[in-house]
Amino acid sequence: MTLNGLAVGCIYGLVALGFVLIYKATELVNFAQGDLLMLGAFVAYMAVVWWGLDYWVGFAIAVVVIAVFGALLDATVLRRVIGQPQFAVVMLTIGLGAMFRTFASVTWGSEIYTLPTPFSGVWTVGGVTLSHQYLSIVAGTLVLCGALYGFFTHTRIGVAMQATSQNQLAAYYMGIPVKLIFSLIWAISAGVATVAGILLAPVTLIDINMGLAVALKAFAAAVLGGFGSIPGALVGGIIIGLIELYAGATLPEGFKDTAPYIVLLLMLAVRPQGLFGTLGRKKV
Amino acid sequence: MRFVFKTSYAQDIQLFRDRMDAFWYVLLAAAVALLPVVMSEYYVGETTWVFIYAICGVSLMVLVGYTGLISLGHAAFLGIGAYAHAFFIKHGVPWVAAVALAVVITTACGIIVGLPALRMSGIYLAIATLAFATIIQEVFSRWESVTHGFAGMPVEKPVIFGVSFAHDTAFYYLCLFFLVVSLWLTRNLLRAPTGRAWVAIRDSEIAAQSMGVNIAIYKSMAFAYSAALMGLAGALFAHKIAYLAPDIFTILLSIQLLLLVIVGGLGSLHGAVFGAIFVALLPPVIAILRDSIPATLSSVAGATGLSLFGAIGEGVGAFLRKPGVEAGIFGLILVLVILLEPLGMYGRWMKIRVYFSTFPMYKRATFKRQKTYMRSERLR
Amino acid sequence: MSFFKVDQLSINFGGIKAVDGVSFDVDKGSVFTIIGPNGAGKTTIFNLVSRIYEPSGGRLVFEGNDITHVPPHRVAKLGIARTFQNIELFEHASLLQNLLLARHAHKQSSFFSELLFLPSVRRMEVEHREAVEKVIDFLDLQQYRESLIVNLPYGVRKVTELARALCTNPKLLLLDEPSSGLNVEETEDMAFWIQDIKNLLGITVLMVEHDMKLVSAVSDRVLALNYGRPLAQGSPQEVQSHPEVVRAYLGG
Structure with missing residues (x-):
């Protein structure tokens, strides 16, 4: 059972990772992250079921399509609000999210879809059954995180991204194409959301509101880990996933969905900088 | 161009700028008071929504527009006010006392939610209020002895000191009265030290602190006052909607309220009213367009013999009839306003006024935004 | 001492x-x-x-x-009042509002009296205004009184910082x-x-x-x-x- 919590937690962690990547680089908080996840799952569904493509091909197509979409979104809309008050940006992404949901409901309707996956069996290890579906989520998260870690530490572009998120002006002076980097970060973040969406699809099924619920929990995860910390986002996600699972199993009905938020509020009251974050103070 | 000659310091703190201003507001008040005489009952009902939303708008404007605190959970306060009010009148508490109790309860909740706000700002506060709203919504659906959960809770018609306000027109005046009172009280606060302290916190916490503003107290006050107004709005909302259910007070409603203050124009009370007109009247307008666009275009097609118009009309009508389209239109408007007119409708209104008062000398550059460079908000 | x-x-x-x-x-x-x-x-x-x-x-x-x-x-x-090196004015308020805020330490009105804008609040507001006007005269800021800080040049903002500090007496x-x-x-x-x-x-x-x-x-x-x-x-x-x-x- 812990595996289920772990798997759902991984999804929250991945979505939170998307928030954090964008926040670190551009200081925008993307409230439409969950809706990107939903769009990604729908594209994968279209590719696999409607066009009859192989699961992995559909997977790849969805990731690429949404990643390109994310980059375009940055280049056309979001770049214009960098430097404006955070509140405006939050509302902008909320507005975008609402548009995505409407787009999805007009295009695909409000039915619930099932994405067929190659992971259906179970393993039984020492009397414990491990379903392949949940294992695939955990494994997918691990692979993705490993790849991202390698990318950020070992490639030129990855290092340039890190530099940009530390100090944009300095990065710009060093010849890093900051605008392109921003678009790339949006692409990666949207791609990560898509992966999360496809991995999640067999668990929650695909509908237009699937992103909303996940995004809210992922926010809790990101804050729990300290907004701006990448390992924090993953750890936060797993903690939220486990809390949710155990609260649902042991506490009265109604706590499954609220326990993560109660923990979040307590966390904010006691340690607002999160588990791994640092709290800065404005210099005067 | 009209000049206002100032001859005393007291003039700057008047309710109205000058006699001319006062005259216009009196005229507006008279027009609004006479509206039910000329309007059909349906429109009286829709205009009542404008008043209720405007009270919500004033509430959120104080918090977001003047104090600079984000709340993504204001629908929760509205819900607490609505349920508390409905609960008390169901148990025989007189109407005025029930409203007062609802306001007191929401104020208390506002202070409790405001407590974490003392230590955080920006995005953290947004998420904390979001979490709060989610928890409250769960409480609404689970605390069945009070809220009746998803079965819903009917709300009795208002009877104040034996006078029934059950009729739409009577309720219209009741809501108008409370809107005017809220606007007046808020305006009073905003022209007094408290309002200045709020604006100071919004623009620079550190400077406000150094000038003697107790940040913790004033932030809690902003939260409490905002919640109190929301409680009042909730009581009226309960009567208007007549049947309370937990899925009314969702995050989407909170977002709609934020849309209201942004579209109206952050940092102005006029904006709260403009935004309310917009948010309350957009759904009926969409409903009208949904039926009138296909009809008009098909008659055009009939007259001109071009079937293309008919097809377009059918397409638009079908699109507008799809579920969830309204939310998308709200989203689109939100995006456009933030990108193109960050000051909202009030900002546009000011520009139009300046255009006419300086005609023909208007220059666009008056309102040209200065280039803003990225300013980190991480360290606020 | x-x-x-x-x-x-x-x-x-x-x-x-x-x-x-x-x-x-x-x-x-x-x-x-x-x-x-x-x-x-x-x-x-x-x-x-x-x-x-x-x-x-x-x-x-x-x-x-x-x-x-x-x-x-x-x-x-x-x-004790201070100014800030990098200017910490209340940018979206008028110069007058900025200076009036500096009178906050001398505020005597309660929340509820302000809510109703009682005559005592009105009287205090005029008193604050008089104190602020003295500083405006002292630093020659009359012409900027109603301008928003965002529209003022840097030099004037710097003087406004000084004025705001002086307004706290x-x-x-x-x-x-x-x-x-x-x-x-x-x-x-x-x-x-x-x-x-x-x-x-x-x-x-x-x-x-x-x-x-x-x-x-x-x-x-x-x-x-x-x-x-x-x-x-x-x-x-x-x-x-x-x-x-x-x-x-x-x-x-």
């Missing part, structure tokens, strides 16, 4: 001693200036005095009262680099104003400044800092010619 006394003040930021055992006395009615290279800890001392930072050691004594641990918003009420005024970003003419104006503040208003000034011409023109005493430690203290001439100070500025 001295007017304002800083005694062995220290603060650490993650192991770095930003201010390390600094002591000085400011006499009533004088202008005391702190100089030093960038990063010497000058502004940190200001932030400690206005209680934005919590000192890790030492004491602050103002008019015989220990103020080392009063909360930051109480400082203004005690009679301070006994001790902290000026953080009053001349930074000003041109020669504006700096001369600033020097006159500082002298007027001292001579006409009788306000004691504690200042951080880089412009040595301004420093020698207005200061009674100067303290030189480097790496958070005091180098020399005395009259402007003494400090300027002190060998340690020369070394700190020129390197070597």
